[in-house]
Amino acid sequence: MSVFGFFDWLAATPASIAVHESRYLYLIVLTVHVMTLCVFVGMAVLLNLRLMGMTLLRVPISELSERLLPWIVAGFSVMVISGALLFFAAPLDKYANLFFRAKMGLLVFAGINVWVFYTTVYRRVGEWDLDPVPPVGARLAGGVSLVLWAAIITAGRMIPYQAYWFD
Amino acid sequence: MSLLEFFHWLEYLPLLVEMRSSAWLFPVIATFHLFGLSVIGGVVLIVDLRLMGYGLTRQPAVQLARDTEPLLLGGLLIMLVTGLFLFLCFATKYYYLTAFWVKLAALFLVLLFTFTIRRRVLTTAGLKTRAIRDRLVATISLALWISVALGGRLIGFP
Numbered sequence: 001m002s003v004f005g006f007f008d009w010l011a012a013t014p015a016s017i018a019v020h021e022s023r024y025l026y027l028i029v030l031t032v033h034v035m036t037l038c039v040f041v042g043m044a045v046l047l048n049l050r051l052m053g054m055t056l057l058r059v060p061i062s063e064l065s066e067r068l069l070p071w072i073v074a075g076f077s078v079m080v081i082s083g084a085l086l087f088f089a090a091p092l093d094k095y096a097n098l099f100f101r102a103k104m105g106l107l108v109f110a111g112i113n114v115w116v117f118y119t120t121v122y123r124r125v126g127e128w129d130l131d132p133v134p135p136v137g138a139r140l141a142g143g144v145s146l147v148l149w150a151a152i153i154t155a156g157r158m159i160p161y162q163a164y165w166f167d
Numbered sequence: 168m169s170l171l172e173f174f175h176w177l178e179y180l181p182l183l184v185e186m187r188s189s190a191w192l193f194p195v196i197a198t199f200h201l202f203g204l205s206v207i208g209g210v211v212l213i214v215d216l217r218l219m220g221y222g223l224t225r226q227p228a229v230q231l232a233r234d235t236e237p238l239l240l241g242g243l244l245i246m247l248v249t250g251l252f253l254f255l256c257f258a259t260k261y262y263y264l265t266a267f268w269v270k271l272a273a274l275f276l277v278l279l280f281t282f283t284i285r286r287r288v289l290t291t292a293g294l295k296t297r298a299i300r301d302r303l304v305a306t307i308s309l310a311l312w313i314s315v316a317l318g319g320r321l322i323g324f325p
Contacts, residue, residue: 031320037201038208038316046209046235056234059226067223068213150202157198164190 007091019089026089033082040075041149043068051142053133060129097162103155110148117141174258183255196249203245210235211312218305228292270318277311
């Protein structure tokens, strides 16, 4: 079965139609998705700005990372679950949406950035934990992350506008 | 001139008519409004969670609040400027929306609370004897901010 064929089948399932046609469920899920930005992106922004040497300079980076990570992971989980439900409500619309595709592509890059940072520069965090200005690798990871999340928010916000601009 | 007439006058200023004729300006401003939401959300959360005994518990709450105050003020500035333009684009529609007036009231209350009571409480936060007071202040702060955000989300609903 092709990807399109799978989403075509998914869109025809009673559960997908139920979410799509519901009076309130879709809007509630959308609200949860947007509000969780505060928890997930909000805390990620603080960690990234610290990595760039721009805020909370008296807090060790390892402490900030360890203490915020549970909230960031929880926020990201809510984002993924609510986002998956929004996709599930209209799989074919999203599959055909340029902004949605861009958002998914950017998410992969954001994931790679986190993985590279924690498997390389962060391994030696003990050497620069309290530096007001961390090493260039850490600053770069923070900056790349900020740019990617700004782009991901932008792509997500533009998803409903495809119909106005391109269709 | 009534308030509705004033909103109508604002909405049809030449600049606003020009702005509405652009297909991409409104969503771009709305996107920057979300950037501001993320920054304010993060800053408010780490301080209020700290007051409740979660998150960065090894740091004094007052230090976290002082260090992140430029971010809070920067986020607020982005929110107020972009929010003003979002309002001006459809001022008369918002006049009739209860959610808009609830949001404005909650915003006024939370700004007042943040820069008076919460700021004063932060200077003596973290003492064992003040734990209940600290939690109460954090709860009120979060409840008011959530009201502002929910009001904003409701404004955009069909």
